[in-house]
Amino acid sequence: MRPALALPVRPSHVSSVLTSSIFAPRRPGHRPARRVLGILRHVSSSSSSYSSSSSRQAVRPIAELLRWKPTDKVDDVVVYGYVRSAVVPADHAEHLAVGAAVRLTGSWVSSPGAGQSHELHVTGVDVLGPSDAKTFPIQKKYQTPEYLRTLPHLRPRIPVNAVLLRLRSDAIASLTQFFAGRSFTQTHPPIITSSDCEGAGEVFTVSPASDAPEPSSGQPAGPQELFFRTKKYLTVSTQLHLEALAQAVGNVWTLSPVFRAERSDTSRHLSEFYMLEAEMTFVDDLGSIMDLTEDMLRSLSTSLIDTPTVQDLLVRSRNTGSDLAPADQVRRRWKGLMRHDWPRITYSDAIALLQQKADHFEHRPTWGAGLQSEHEKYLAEHVGGGEKPVFVTHYPRDIKAFYMRETPPVTPAEPGPTVECFDLLVPEFCEIAGGSMREHRLEPLVAAMDHHGISKPPPGAAADDDAAHRSLDWYIDLRRWGCPPHGGFGVGFDRLLSYLAGVQTVRDMVSFPRWHGRCDC
Numbered sequence: 001m002r003p004a005l006a007l008p009v010r011p012s013h014v015s016s017v018l019t020s021s022i023f024a025p026r027r028p029g030h031r032p033a034r035r036v037l038g039i040l041r042h043v044s045s046s047s048s049s050y051s052s053s054s055s056r057q058a059v060r061p062i063a064e065l066l067r068w069k070p071t072d073k074v075d076d077v078v079v080y081g082y083v084r085s086a087v088v089p090a091d092h093a094e095h096l097a098v099g100a101a102v103r104l105t106g107s108w109v110s111s112p113g114a115g116q117s118h119e120l121h122v123t124g125v126d127v128l129g130p131s132d133a134k135t136f137p138i139q140k141k142y143q144t145p146e147y148l149r150t151l152p153h154l155r156p157r158i159p160v161n162a163v164l165l166r167l168r169s170d171a172i173a174s175l176t177q178f179f180a181g182r183s184f185t186q187t188h189p190p191i192i193t194s195s196d197c198e199g200a201g202e203v204f205t206v207s208p209a210s211d212a213p214e215p216s217s218g219q220p221a222g223p224q225e226l227f228f229r230t231k232k233y234l235t236v237s238t239q240l241h242l243e244a245l246a247q248a249v250g251n252v253w254t255l256s257p258v259f260r261a262e263r264s265d266t267s268r269h270l271s272e273f274y275m276l277e278a279e280m281t282f283v284d285d286l287g288s289i290m291d292l293t294e295d296m297l298r299s300l301s302t303s304l305i306d307t308p309t310v311q312d313l314l315v316r317s318r319n320t321g322s323d324l325a326p327a328d329q330v331r332r333r334w335k336g337l338m339r340h341d342w343p344r345i346t347y348s349d350a351i352a353l354l355q356q357k358a359d360h361f362e363h364r365p366t367w368g369a370g371l372q373s374e375h376e377k378y379l380a381e382h383v384g385g386g387e388k389p390v391f392v393t394h395y396p397r398d399i400k401a402f403y404m405r406e407t408p409p410v411t412p413a414e415p416g417p418t419v420e421c422f423d424l425l426v427p428e429f430c431e432i433a434g435g436s437m438r439e440h441r442l443e444p445l446v447a448a449m450d451h452h453g454i455s456k457p458p459p460g461a462a463a464d465d466d467a468a469h470r471s472l473d474w475y476i477d478l479r480r481w482g483c484p485p486h487g488g489f490g491v492g493f494d495r496l497l498s499y500l501a502g503v504q505t506v507r508d509m510v511s512f513p514r515w516h517g518r519c520d521c
Helices: 062-066 159-181 239-249 286-304 308-313 327-338 347-355 373-382 442-451 463-470 473-477 493-501
Strands: 005-008 038-045 058-061 074-083 101-110 118-129 232-234 252-259 272-281 344-346 390-393 421-426 430-438 486-492
Touching: 058 062, 062 074, 074 118, 159 252, 159 286, 159 308, 159 493, 239 252, 239 272, 239 473, 239 486, 272 286, 272 493, 286 327, 286 390, 286 421, 286 430, 286 486, 327 421, 327 493, 344 347, 347 373, 347 390, 373 390, 373 421, 373 430, 430 493, 442 473, 486 493
Parallel strands: 344 390
Antiparallel strands: 005 118, 038 058, 038 074, 074 101, 101 118, 252 272, 272 486, 390 421, 421 430, 430 486
């Protein structure tokens, strides 16, 4: 009779990805044959105490198994997972290899091991998906983020990347509950749009593959007529469409992919990423928008801080390297978001504060210019005390988008008009959110579009340019028929998760990152 395998497990706070060893009781003269490590993702059991009422076996995350502490031995427990490393005797090691998908069958029993209440005594091992360990590129050792980015289809199998996937899922669930509790309607605005919402011009154009030039002739292979009659783009923001939907059902929100054709190669830039955006109707002051943003982020952090996912996230192993910020630093970020009464400072006051330390900066702070990263970090550190996020409000009109509502000068010292808007700065990471009151009056909106060169094409412009300028006629129409005061905000969802996870570059927060020059699979 073959000896049973014993599967020791870590404490119950460990969630769905489990790193542990598989071993058998030592027999005199017996030596283990090889090492494999099991990432155990799901567990099922036909036991009446751990099964569903249906005829099918219950399938649950491994975290649920770890929290299960029956007083008696339970047989017929089945664990599914992927092999990474372990110690097994030779008669159980056949066909086990790193990367293989396996099914383990055994008994869930009390464990004499330290730091655990129970373990699995394995009596059967089935290889459900074989793997060639010699060619499998993911190994149980430190591998650089740069190398792992070349394997986006395999990178999620690494424990820390699996935790990041679970953090994303948990965050979406928490945010959905937050907005539902406040009677916001979740919507799905379009991905293909007629205009560049921000007016930056860094957009991807959408066209059929048949319209691409043939390599030999350089001429389009398909018909000359545009598929949508005029140029269309991948959206850079869903805000304008959210405003239209909000006029139908009230407060709305969305979590949607957006695209920007920035030729940047920094840790902050992606060509495809997710934005959380919300619009509120019948609000007439910027404070209400900031209150919602603050409440949302505080609710998110408070609801997740004690979950198994976040506790896993705060564990640092020797294979982590310097890819993640120190755990203590990440804890401070979570606690900062959980604090109340985030400070608010106007742009003009922020510039005055920065100018007092102008010699400390590479870029001199000047009214009318955008804040540089070094300026934002200083404000987060000194206004927010290095803990609380900071709202910077009322930026100059000429450096912000056309749709933001203009406001009279907040102080007589302001040299030019400002708009009712904010950027939210967090310590170490700079901006993670922005919002504004939208210009809801027809004449001021048209004037703002004229000021930004959006509403009318220049004299002698081509037909395409004329169509591009007319592409926002529908947005102007919203102001003609029952447009109340309203405003909203957007949060870079991937950047927010990077901040909460301590991930140093947003490319490692996204499963399949796309940026200038890279779209691997």
